[in-house]
Amino acid sequence: MQNDHYAHVINDLQERFDQRINELKQRDAQLKALASALESLRLVIEASEQSLPASFDSNGPFAGISVRWAILFLLAEKATEPMTTGQIAEALLTGGIITKGANFNANVSAVISNMARDRGEVVGTDGHYEITAIGRESWTGIKASPQMQGRIGSSEDKTL
Numbered sequence: 001m002q003n004d005h006y007a008h009v010i011n012d013l014q015e016r017f018d019q020r021i022n023e024l025k026q027r028d029a030q031l032k033a034l035a036s037a038l039e040s041l042r043l044v045i046e047a048s049e050q051s052l053p054a055s056f057d058s059n060g061p062f063a064g065i066s067v068r069w070a071i072l073f074l075l076a077e078k079a080t081e082p083m084t085t086g087q088i089a090e091a092l093l094t095g096g097i098i099t100k101g102a103n104f105n106a107n108v109s110a111v112i113s114n115m116a117r118d119r120g121e122v123v124g125t126d127g128h129y130e131i132t133a134i135g136r137e138s139w140t141g142i143k144a145s146p147q148m149q150g151r152i153g154s155s156e157d158k159t160l
Contacts, residue, residue, distance in 0.1 A: 060096030065148075067111045070097055072121065072139040075131035082128035085109045 061078075062070035070092050075083070078091070089108040093099070101107050112129055115121040121135030131139070142148060 060094065062092050063096030063098070065097075067092065067097065067108060068115060069142055069148075070095070071108070071111060071115065072131065072135055072142060075122065075129065076136055076139040079130070082125065082130040084127050085112060085129070088112070088129065 061073065065073070071088060074088060074091055074095070083091070085108055086105055089105045092108065093104060097104075099107060112122060112124070115135070116124055116129070119134065119138070120132055121138050122129045123132050
């Protein structure tokens with residue numbers, strides 16, 4: 001009788017032990033999945049940091065505004081001469097624009113095409129773009145909007 005009791009206790013302890021082992025295996029699998037996810041995030045962060053220019057300014061003049069508004073701002077307030085798509089894209093990135101796209105130059109090119117073709121806000125000559133009178137008028141309205149109040153420094157500063 002005494003042996004039956006001990007056998008029952010031992011079986012119960014073995015079952016609990018097996019349950020704990022299974023729980024640990026499940027937790028181990030969860031930890032491995034989390035470690036894998038963290039590694040993936042680390043790689044994404046590294047890749048995004050490498051795509052930013054060395055002089056990137058997250059508080060720059062173009063941070064938090066649309067690409068179109070940033071192009072108008074750049075060409076109206078900062079540019080001293082017509083700029084290529086590549087120069088515009090680099091200036092926007094340096095000035096705080098954040099992109100998730102694989103090819104920001106292509107994005108800028110598409111926006112500039114729309115601004116030239118559909119809105120008449122920019123004009124291009126030999127791959128260099130400058131703002132038009134319509135573009136300046138658009139920028140004046142945007143600049144006065146509540147979204148832009150307090151964001152724009154002196155228009156005398158022509159540096160990027």
